[in-house]
Amino acid sequence: MESNLIFSESQKINESVRNGKVLIGSINEDNKPNFMTIGWGMIGNIWYMPVFITYIRPSRYTYKNIMNNPNFTVNVFLDDLHQNILDKCGSISFYKKNKIQEFDIEYEFNSNKIPYHPDSDIILDCRVVYKEDLNKYEINKEVKNKYYSNNDYHKAFYGKILEYRSKNG
Ligand SMILES: Cc1cc2nc3c(=O)[nH]c(=O)nc-3n(C[C@H](O)[C@H](O)[C@H](O)COP(=O)(O)O)c2cc1C
Numbered sequence: 008m009e010s011n012l013i014f015s016e017s018q019k020i021n022e023s024v025r026n027g028k029v030l031i032g033s034i035n036e037d038n039k040p041n042f043m044t045i046g047w048g049m050i051g052n053i054w055y056m057p058v059f060i061t062y063i064r065p066s067r068y069t070y071k072n073i074m075n076n077p078n079f080t081v082n083v084f085l086d087d088l089h090q091n092i093l094d095k096c097g098s099i100s101f102y103k104k105n106k107i108q109e110f111d112i113e114y115e116f117n118s119n120k121i122p123y124h125p126d127s128d129i130i131l132d133c134r135v136v137y138k139e140d141l142n143k144y145e146i147n148k149e150v151k152n153k154y155y156s157n158n159d160y161h162k163a164f165y166g167k168i169l170e171y172r173s174k175n176g
Pocket of ligand 1: 045063
């Protein structure tokens, strides 16, 4: 896999993450697919590998999925055409509703049987190589009060990027 090509797209990918235009695809133990919207995360170079880091709270169904199966997809949208899907996948949990099924959200499976959205501008197929809970004793008070009053501390999942696919080839 061509790392230089991935890194040349990293600015675009990180900007979409910041704009909340990225879905994480995962699968449960019954092979039911799920998408969740993320706003925090980044692509980068660690251990001389292209890695995508996503920060997921334990309360998310996606957290349970990735703990069970380390493969996930990163689905990047560069325009506003899929905002409706991003809104739904960012506000409803699979614990309450099977979003993909109920809203008829399109998906396909990659070679690891993980769902991706076929309209994504960029798709990263990832596998967790490292995961780490945020250490509550090391978080600045201001951030802690703002984001962690309920103790739902994110875990950082470091996914090695196995495949990169782009609409533009
Ligand atoms: C714009 C946006 C960004 C979000 N970013 C994150 C994130 O980075 N990490 C996280 O744990 N939840 C994030 N969420 C919340 C989850 O997407 C939401 O709780 C979702 O319903 C979880 O789905 P699941 O329980 O089916 O996995 C975000 C929501 C929105 C709308």
